Every structure is written in structure tokens, then in C-alpha cells.
Amino acid sequence: MNLGLIGCGYIGRAIAGAVKEGKIKGKLQVITALNVSSVQEIAREHGCSYVTSVEEFWDYPMDLVVEAASQEAVKQYLPDALNRGIDAMVMSIGAFADSSFSERVTRLAREKGCSIHLPSGAIGGLDLLAAARQGSLERVMLTTRKPPSSLKQPGDSQEEQDNLQEPRIVFEGSARKAVELYPKNVNVAAALSLAGLGVSETRVKIIADPGVERNIHQVEAEGDFGSFKLIVENLPSPDNPKTSHLASLSGIALLARLCENIKVGN
Ligand SMILES: NC(=O)c1ccc[n+]([C@@H]2O[C@H](COP(=O)([O-])OP(=O)(O)OC[C@H]3O[C@@H](n4cnc5c(N)ncnc54)[C@H](O)[C@@H]3O)[C@@H](O)[C@H]2O)c1
Known part of the structure; x- marks a missing residue:
């Protein structure tokens, strides 16, 4: 080819x-x-x-x-x-x-x-979603947990990022809104939405967690097949820390x- x-x-x-x-x-x-x-x-x-x-x-x-x-x-x-x-x-x-x-x-x-x-x-479980969608797929949820530094937004103070002691939910809503506000998560949220319920129905939660060093994505889905939960703990690539290996x-x-x-x- x-x-x-x-x-x-x-x-x-x-x-x-x-x-x-x-x-x-x-x-x-x-x-x-x-x-x-x-x-x-x-x-x-x-x-x-x-x-x-x-x-x-x-x-x-x-x-x-x-x-x-x-x-x-x-x-x-x-x-x-x-x-x-x-x-x-x-x-x-x-x-x-x-x-x-x-x-x-x-x-x-x-x-x-x-x-x-x-x-x-950078995620998995899309084969399961594709199968589940053939029946009645009722809920798809992505929870992304990242070190606070990688979730820094324009306007956030460095001090606030450095002093975060506990995990903090920085976003909860639709994949459509997540993609708009957190473009660095766009590939994962878009892939999940395309495989499952679309950008309006797919739920996304983003957590700034000072206790993690990896980018952790948890995919959960429910439907008439039952349910699944998949957690991927990604190591960054050696050459581009924004891209998971x-x-x-x-x-x-x-x-x-x-x-x-x-x-x-x-
Ligand atoms: N699907 C996923 O889960 C996933 C995960 C990580 C990265 N990505 C995406 O994959 C892409 C590549 O990631 P990477 O880590 O290799 O990025 P990178 O920044 O290391 O490299 C990007 C390369 O693309 C070239 N480029 C950019 N815009 C171009 C254009 N308009 N025309 C021609 N060349 C262009 C750059 O010159 C560079 O060579 C990015 O868009 C990234 O968001 C997807």
C-alpha cells in the first residue's frame, strides 16, 4: 500500500x-x-x-x-x-x-x-462502545485526571496551580463544551463522542489532581448490554509531553x- x-x-x-x-x-x-x-x-x-x-x-x-x-x-x-x-x-x-x-x-x-x-x-474501549451502540447505549462518561500544570488555563495563576493540595473538578458537562474550553483534551473527547453518543450526550469530567503524574482517562458506559469501566494511565511520549505514547x-x-x-x- x-x-x-x-x-x-x-x-x-x-x-x-x-x-x-x-x-x-x-x-x-x-x-x-x-x-x-x-x-x-x-x-x-x-x-x-x-x-x-x-x-x-x-x-x-x-x-x-x-x-x-x-x-x-x-x-x-x-x-x-x-x-x-x-x-x-x-x-x-x-x-x-x-x-x-x-x-x-x-x-x-x-x-x-x-x-x-x-x-x-490515547484511550480504549471504542470497540465496546461500537458494539453497545448497536443496542441501546444510555450513558457514556469520560473522567480525565491530570496534573494541575497540564490543565492550566489562560487567567489561572501559577500560585493557585502550585498550591492545589486536593483534587479539584475543573470542568463537568458535555463533550461539546469540554472541547471548547479544554482543547488539549479534544482528541480523546471527540473519539469517544464519535464512537458513542455524540458530543452533546457524552459527559466529561476533568479533574486537576496534584497526586497524579500521568494523564488518566476513565471511560464508563451503560446500556442494555450492561456496563463497563476502563481506566488508561498514560505515560507521555519522550519527545512531546503533550502527546501520550x-x-x-x-x-x-x-x-x-x-x-x-x-x-x-x-
Ligand atoms: N487521537 C489521539 O488520541 C491523539 C493523541 C495525541 C496527539 N494527537 C494529535 O496528533 C497530532 C500529531 O501529534 P504529535 O505529538 O506528533 O505533534 P507534534 O507537534 O510533535 O508534530 C506535529 C507535526 O505536524 C506538522 N504540521 C502541523 N500542522 C501542519 C500543517 N498544517 N501542514 C503540514 N504539517 C503540519 C508539524 O510541522 C510537525 O511536524 C496532533 O494534532 C495531536 O493533537 C492525537
């Missing part, structure tokens, strides 16, 4: 590395990113081409576009990919919290006979699966 990669940060590099190691049985044809020196370095390391503009990107043969860049990049590249009949895997799932964009690209993918693949990223592993796992001829699990 011919791959085009957008983004040469932590996740992009990890994906390029997995292609080189043969974990992903695809051929990296072209890469692009905003940081030109990284793009050149990765292209040299991986023996593929690099481009620095959106237009040139489409000059290469591609079966699947892999986005590991930003929500802006999703909006720049995804409609073009679909219009060309090319499938896509998107890491910046937060772009789909914008309902009108999400509906537009879903419609386009249907018209063009393409697929948009969204990995679980699990997110890049999840992207690699999905790509590996897409490039395989035998698929295990749903």
Missing part, C-alpha cells in the same frame, strides 16, 4: 519508523510538514520523497493518506484526499468535533467510496491492520 504522511512530529516519526521496521507493511512515498528540516531528515532516513506544499503532495501515488499533524492540516488535506478517491487515517480527531466539517467529509467519503479511519488514540502506538496498530490481508478482532 502506498502511503503519504503529513506531519513529522512525535507521531509522524513513530509511524515512519514503524514502516521502516516492517511493522506497517506499506511503502512511504512522500512526507510533508511545516518544519522543513525535520521533513528532509526523515525523508533521507526513510528513502522517500518530501514536499513543502499541499499541491505537490498529490503528485505522488497514494492509497492512503496518514495525518499526524494538526486539526488545521486535517481541514487542509482531508477533503482533497477524498476528492481524489484516497482513503485517510486521521490522528487529529479533534477536527471531527466540528460537526459541520465532520458531516461534510463523511458525506464526501460516501460519495467517493472512500474510508476515513480514526484510531482509538499510547496515541502513536494506536496509530501504528491501525495502520498495520489496514496494510495486512488478515484482520483480527472487530
